[in-house]
Amino acid sequence: MKQEPGLTIIAKTVTRISVWLIILYGIYIILHGHLSPGGGFAGGVVIALAFLNVMLTFGHETVTRWLNIDFLHDLEPACGAMYLAVGILGIAVSGSFLANFLNKGTLFNLVSSGNILVLNIIIGIKVAMGLFTVVWALALFRFDDGGEK
Amino acid sequence: MPVETWLIFILSFMLIGSVAALEMKDLLSAIIAIGVVGLGVSMAFLLLQAPDLAIVQFLFEIFSVVIMVRAFIKRDYHHQTTPSNQIGKTILVIAALGAIFIFSINVFKALPPFGEPLMTTAQYYLDNCAKETGAANIVSSIVLDYRGYDTLGEVTVLFGAILGALTILRIKPGAKPDEEEKS
């Protein structure tokens, strides 16, 4: 019987190295959303799956100590409010809600297409934090008659 | 080989998988079968030239399977047996769904044939996307620029669903781990 929670030490060592690469891949998909398939939703789910990977390998008490779950849970409605703020800024600058008011740039550059890059980042963070909070809550839930895990 | 042959193959595979997912007695096999059906949908999206959707469908479906397996595995699960008065309801439902299917054949004959969409609005998006928005991914520019208001609605729905799930489980992320709620 194992004394410590989580998987074997091989899985833990591999996860320590590879979870940063998965988060980097998620950030790449979010930032290149206007040039190649992907965008905010796909990148957000990849980041949430990276955190889920750490939670499965190390046990959820370690994750509760490693991350500040309260802050990550509050980040999700903050990103929703930022989306609304970008929309209202569109009224102030260009006269219609959610108008594309930033500089459009040249085609195929990384910093181009104005509003779309900013909105992709906002949606990516929101989806990642929301989905990770749901999975963390499902892992934390205990039955009151003494369930397992 | 034309696209339709591959699509008919994938769709029949998905039909068999979904019937198996609903009828199997073992719970873990049913959840794995629904996972395989989701992968079939992702492959069909790739064949229909929608790589954006294939990525999103694949990742979200993995997440759904992880949530379902976490919640339902290793519980005290009593297999249900169908009592005899369930047979009448099953036959009635199958007969009604069969009638709906036969009436729908005429409806699908009236649509444009497969492979020739009308594209009256979409032609404007395809022609003017590069100069009006500056993005190379046309689906991203429709989702976030031309139809950004729908994405605001979807962000709200996702927020509401996640908050609802947290409220039902009665977990507050700010509380300490040793002060859990006893119901």
Added chain:
Amino acid sequence: MTVYLLCFALLLVGLYGLLVKRDMIRIIIASGIMGYASNLLLILFAYKRGGLYPILEKSKAVGERVMVDPLPQALVLTSIVIELGITAMLVALAIRLFEKNKTFDITKIKRLSG
């Protein structure tokens, strides 16, 4: 047209599961099947023969590339995300009901309070 009919049959299989099954988990699986079938039907309406994916390339001009319909793809993107939210909430509800009633069978849940 065979493809449309097969996809509609998948939708009806999901509807059968939603109406007939008494187990909460099968109901959640059936709602997932209906979601897959309706998204696939929308993308089947949007396919153009010989068309490519709707992303512009550097080497070709805009007018030369024949692309499939991008508008239903944008709508289905929203729909897939909302399906996940629905599944997460149904799973939380099912766990809570199991904790109160010790069974997943919906015909045995008779108490409204407690």
